[in-house]
Amino acid sequence: MTDLDASPRAAAPTRVQAGPAHPTPGARTAHRPLAGPGAALTGGLLHDWQQRNREASLPLALRQLEVAGNLDNMRAAAAIRKGGDGQGSTTGAEYHGPVFMDSDIYKTLEAIGWELARDPGGAGGDSWRALASFADGAIGLLEQAQLDDGYLDSYIQVSGEPRYGRLASSHEMYCAGHLIQAAVAMARTARSGQPGHEELAGRLLAVAQRVADHLVATFAGQEKGLDGHPEIETALAELYRATGQRAYLDLARQFVDQRGHGLAGDHHGHGQRYLQDRLPIRDTLTEEGHAVRAMYLEAGVVDVAVETGDRPLLESSIARWEDMVATKTYLTGGNGSRHSHESFGDRFELPPDRAYNETCAAIASFHWSWRLLLATGEARYADLMERLLYNAFGASISTDGQRFFYVNPLQRRYDHFEGDDPGRRHEWFSCACCPPNIMRLLASLQFYLASTAGDTLFVHQFTGATVQAPLAGGVLKLTMTADLPWSGRVTARVDQAPDGRCGLALRIPSWSTGTEIRVNGEPASADPDEHGYLVIDRDWASGDEVTAEFGVTARWVYPDPVIDSVRGCAAIERGPLVYCLEQADQPERADLAHLAIPGAPPLRERRADLPGIGATVVIDTDAVHHTAPAPGHWPYRPAPGDPGAGERVAVTAVPYFQWDNRDGRPMRVWIPQVPSATR
């Protein structure tokens, strides 16, 4: 047991070393993530989300890992190990849940890793101590369950199934990957200065390295198979980054290169596309199969590419990202058009109602895009990350942080059911991959705000934060004030500056409807460079202030005509937010199934405080309500319907990320337009 009894040092300096995806100095990246103290969220929506995550969501995870049996599985594995050969249930212990239950523990540990370094938490460190104590117990269990040769997987150890016998489905390396990521997170934040933190990190890293060493010993240079669910690739690359052990990177590269030769086997007849095993990754032109698997693999692909200087590999990933963004991505940034096999669909198959948009896919896309942002320094990746954050990802969590979406559609009709499920958020899932994944991302959010390139600090996301970046001439330290997504005003005050000139670069968001930049009150150009940033290069002094006013005027957006499923519709955006109509906000007679907007009616914004939602900005506009077809009526006719013939009604849109916090009634992002002939 680690000594966690001493009170956390409330005023201890945050000495974070690095966040997720931290390339080695030799990696071929255009940007470097912040190292050292880095960034911290201090106010605004992202800060509030991070706090809610710690105060409401993480405690729920700790409880659920007990209730759902994840920890019992590990206890059973430990008991079996203690009792004998370590594998095969001779104790009568029963395994609970799907084969990848361990990964929920690991994602939670990763979240805890980031949290432990953040701040000691309120009430004299109670929350810090609760998290650290859980980590201490869980790590203790892992130590007890891990076999002598380093193997660790509670499902295999309890069930007695042969190791690596059905890698297409067993998720053994997927779980190992999440364990490794948790260990890397804990190791990168170990010097928080909090008592016991460094020891915890050391213990977890030891477990993870023994697992990784076992994988190297078993798979390096072999063609024994690939895990059906990618994740180990990026995890091994990160472990290489954290430990310097080249064998981990080599194995990650091997797994990336082995993909596409049928080594992954088959998962319940879902085929090779499902497992990204149809074509070598370098020959793959479009994302296909299971969306989360595909994008977890991409994270590993980029990690391997930048660490090995493999430009063609990186370029293949960029090409697939471009294809995905142009042809397989929803307005919310989400991916995965099919419930069947939780998969990407064909190009331009983007049904709003049947959108799968798994929360984990949004997280995977966020992780992949961050890696491409570092690799290339291009703002388009930060654009997508912001879109994901405030929409596809943001919507996955209820206002109270206690319920989660697994699937994130852009439309819900009356009486919606998927099997027997009405499609509302759940507290937990029998396949609970999403909630702890949400938690690890929110706990590490500050690492994605900024990066550096040479003598320039690039700010990608605007929110209340402090940012501290080591540039060539010294440290540049900023205090950023912003109320995004509600307002477009951002202030960055220089608290400390290096000697001589250096650059401060602001991403000009693609959504800004008009940008004004001032430096110490003086207007400056707001034209971004070819990478999408406005770079202000000068001799900065403490007290300098840059203000940006990004235009967040609400606007109508329209789909390309090639997208069949939302033809003839428009959606509302404001700043980085996608909006939606929820039945809860409409007058009784304005049934969402029978509304249409005439032309592009004016959008009237107002601040509001809605029950179940809290503070928000709603948008009022005008619509027409037409009548439903008569019951029993054949719904295909010799003349087009005339939705413009109905009654005018005022309707109200709310941010998509805030939907489903009232009742379970319909929602739609895409609003039909009255055909112009009948306006």
Next chain:
Amino acid sequence: MTDLDASPRAAAPTRVQAGPAHPTPGARTAHRPLAGPGAALTGGLLHDWQQRNREASLPLALRQLEVAGNLDNMRAAAAIRKGGDGQGSTTGAEYHGPVFMDSDIYKTLEAIGWELARDPGGAGGDSWRALASFADGAIGLLEQAQLDDGYLDSYIQVSGEPRYGRLASSHEMYCAGHLIQAAVAMARTARSGQPGHEELAGRLLAVAQRVADHLVATFAGQEKGLDGHPEIETALAELYRATGQRAYLDLARQFVDQRGHGLAGDHHGHGQRYLQDRLPIRDTLTEEGHAVRAMYLEAGVVDVAVETGDRPLLESSIARWEDMVATKTYLTGGNGSRHSHESFGDRFELPPDRAYNETCAAIASFHWSWRLLLATGEARYADLMERLLYNAFGASISTDGQRFFYVNPLQRRYDHFEGDDPGRRHEWFSCACCPPNIMRLLASLQFYLASTAGDTLFVHQFTGATVQAPLAGGVLKLTMTADLPWSGRVTARVDQAPDGRCGLALRIPSWSTGTEIRVNGEPASADPDEHGYLVIDRDWASGDEVTAEFGVTARWVYPDPVIDSVRGCAAIERGPLVYCLEQADQPERADLAHLAIPGAPPLRERRADLPGIGATVVIDTDAVHHTAPAPGHWPYRPAPGDPGAGERVAVTAVPYFQWDNRDGRPMRVWIPQVPSATR
């Protein structure tokens, strides 16, 4: 073994007694199906389909039942029975395929049952003998495999699983139902006059009755569970009709009434909706869950309702049919909006690309609608049957009768894949429910052409056929000549008439763009009655001739604005046919993903003979081809796209039922319209 060696009597009179769904005289139905010699297809598309079914498709089924292992499963069950207690594999025999493999044998036997009565076939009866010989062998296997208490299910008998231990998934009663239906078909056609036929029928009916008796002994008056896949309900009602044994009808009613109380259990967590077990059937307002299961159940519901005079039960089925037609049915007549769980979607969830529209669902809807047509005498059911026949169902078979669709979407994009499957027709499937289902429907098609009510013969479907109906005053015998769907001209010549007045009623198809009726050359009213029929009541004489000219002018049809997925689109219909654009017919530059039609351009029809398709009527029209979005371009914009800005191209539509007989390139039924502002 039955003596099948004697040559079939080529000129033997067809003495069919009854077809599928033949209510008892006491049943509460508005119409009666034809009894006695009934109808025969003599020319036209339906006749050609029936011939192709016998000559190309059925031989393929006989081969596949051997290749896929269905017959081996039954042989294994027979061997085990011979060897010992009849259950539990002590012979080392292995079971092949899904648990319901027996049902493929039974559906094929049902098809053979109808075929054996139809005609002796070409080449001196070779085809008749091949079918009869297969039936003889297969029935022999069933006799050998059936256990002493009447139980028969090769999966349970070979696997050794307990009987009825997991009814949600085991399909034991589903298979029994298909066995019963095969036996009923064989029994109803036994007096074909062909040598050996009656003996075969007797043997199969004996096997089926022993199975049914076993079910009665096991389940009657009990609450032991329900089969997850409805089918036994209609089968038992039909067996009651064929044998007069009331216990079968009682058990059918029991199973119908027991539905909705959680007795069906759960199939892999799909929930109660999936198995139609959420609500009692009388309280169910809309079709939900697995589409085929839902509609097979409806067939049983109507059978039980009319045989027991249960008007509220019938009315609940009618209400669901109306709801389904208005809110959950595709233009092709197909049902099933979701690949997930092969299920109905929410109301108005009708994606053309992701339409599941299982072929078996089209068959189920056809069977259900026929029962409602008999129950009510309303033409709307015949309308849907015709739509299903020529579209959702017709498309499931390749031109050569050798390949089949399981899923029937209304759109296919470039590079389409579902798992690793490119979505083309297959010769057979690992779950091969559809091909033999197609075969049993095609073999019995003539039974759905006409029915009687009192002194009136109702003709529902128009095609080359002879129809012979016993009316109160005697037999009315017609020869019908028609070239539907290509032409709208129908001639019905009276070959024999009863004494005194009687009615000849023609359904006025809902698609007819203008109807002219002549009786012996004299114009007559073409106004249908409230049930949708034109009833011509007169003293008919041999040689009388009624001609109908139904308008088959090609036309544009439009979806109700409440259907989101095809908003802003139009489709082409001609007569009962839905048309589609296939890439194969368009000029090189006219990419289906980027076509739009300006307004409602003229539709120019022409007869054509296309490679891979054969004789057809194609429709040429005008479209605009616009450019694709640039690669990597975010596809949501501040201004609507302008698909009207492209180049004009002529495009060609083909009947939907003939699609996918050339290459695997894109297809679409719904064609985007240029928004009127940009026309």
